[in-house]
Amino acid sequence: MSPPASALVGIDWGTTNRRAWLLAPDGTCAAEAADDQGVLAARGRFEASLADLLLHLPGVPADAPVVMSGMIGSAMGWQEVPYIEAGQPLESLAQALVPVPAPTLGRPAAIVPGVRWRGDGRVDVMRGEETQLLGAVALGVRDGWFVLPGTHSKWAEVRDGRLVAFQTFMTGELYALLSTQGTLAAASRDPVASPAAFEAGVAAARDGALSTTLFGCRAKVVTGEMPAAHAASYLSGLLMGAEWHDRRRTWGDRPPAQVHAIGSRALAEGHAAAAALMRVKLDILDPREVHLAALRHLAPRVRQALS
């Protein structure tokens, strides 16, 4: 029998932003808040910064524990929490929570550990996405491929509720750099979203290393094959296509019928277009719902884990 549920505060504390939810004992979301006090901004004053955030969650019980995930557990965060190894059941994250001393806070606080994956001589890491994936498992999606788009887009394979492998793609970061600086930014002018240019970029990403397909964006503009206004859409397609073609190589002749995306509609939109081109169904899970499901799973287990 599970212990009785209690209220819980969950925080997705990233590098530049953070979001908080108050989960009521009945499993509903009683309050939520978001601000720009990410790890970089809150550095050196995490405990006070957390107290500030709690003030924005009306009705938060004085003793409700706080569970934090994301870069808050990194070397630049509140406390560096060692990675756990991939391969374990995501539902065992509850037992792996790491308490954080927060004497002025008057309530227990803990960090969800990130995950490290090793394979084929490679290594990859995540902090935060493991909690999203736990939520997906808690919602019943215990098997399949997941994409979590963002600055560092993650592709994860989950089997029987275990996170067995994942890869990170620097898609969002590369887009931000290349669309604002250097040759490709110079090739872009008065950008207009072009689904056709995006699709052309996704297709072109198949034809070689990213460092050469990227130059194709400039070559298409200077030769007049593509208007400068479409360069940004083409660049976005190249970067997203690089993810999907890489995954296709992994899948070989057994591609999945569907991929689960955890991300806002806006972030998942490009993936939906790429998935359609690859004839894969994209099942979009709302990141808020997924995080709340993770908190519902954690709520009855937190006190035991921290005691």
Added chain:
Amino acid sequence: MSPPASALVGIDWGTTNRRAWLLAPDGTCAAEAADDQGVLAARGRFEASLADLLLHLPGVPADAPVVMSGMIGSAMGWQEVPYIEAGQPLESLAQALVPVPAPTLGRPAAIVPGVRWRGDGRVDVMRGEETQLLGAVALGVRDGWFVLPGTHSKWAEVRDGRLVAFQTFMTGELYALLSTQGTLAAASRDPVASPAAFEAGVAAARDGALSTTLFGCRAKVVTGEMPAAHAASYLSGLLMGAEWHDRRRTWGDRPPAQVHAIGSRALAEGHAAAAALMRVKLDILDPREVHLAALRHLAPRVRQALS
């Protein structure tokens, strides 16, 4: 019978720098100069800027023609010169020179056109490298694969003196961006050149899209698998390896025994290491010698082409 040779000034006029050589009628280099008055700096005053440069070539005959190659022929250069199509003999560049009106200069001036390549739905362009490749052909290297490392590294295939295909890789630009900004720059600290880390990067570049192998650089540092001091060498290896693995896919099971690099020892060094890992011989051609060979080929043909 070739017309008699005459003195010629050759200028490799790039985006940020330019180099000039005075070729004497006997084919030797009588003077040379270099400065930072690239296309960006000289914009709007190209004719005066060229006159300044000529003052730094002692003994330049008053009527010696000037042949310019590089970004000087681009839309941001002195005069936009249309690309010629790949597939033609490089030695026909002499007939494709485009005169530039320079009334105050008192001597003929011309620009070598860049080259456009199309194939497999792709397009690529070069400006300046065609003159280097002409020089290699003039030196007798009429067949083979060439790499011209730089901000935008070019790989070219030359058959019987014809430039049949080429690809550009944004290797230098990506290195400059990623080693100074963002996640990978943050992962690097007190860089120390590490041949072993470079080699590991070259090898890792085989295993997926560049956007994911790049993140591996950070993952290796945060998991303690690689010291932060080696991150820059690993990044360099990843980018150079992406070029070589891409070429290997093109070559399939018939890789060339050797590749010709046109670049300074410093620039070609990384390629030499990558080539050794791929068991390909790298033949390094000095870019100055190659450019002078191109000028020797052009010298007896320039006046006729411009008349």
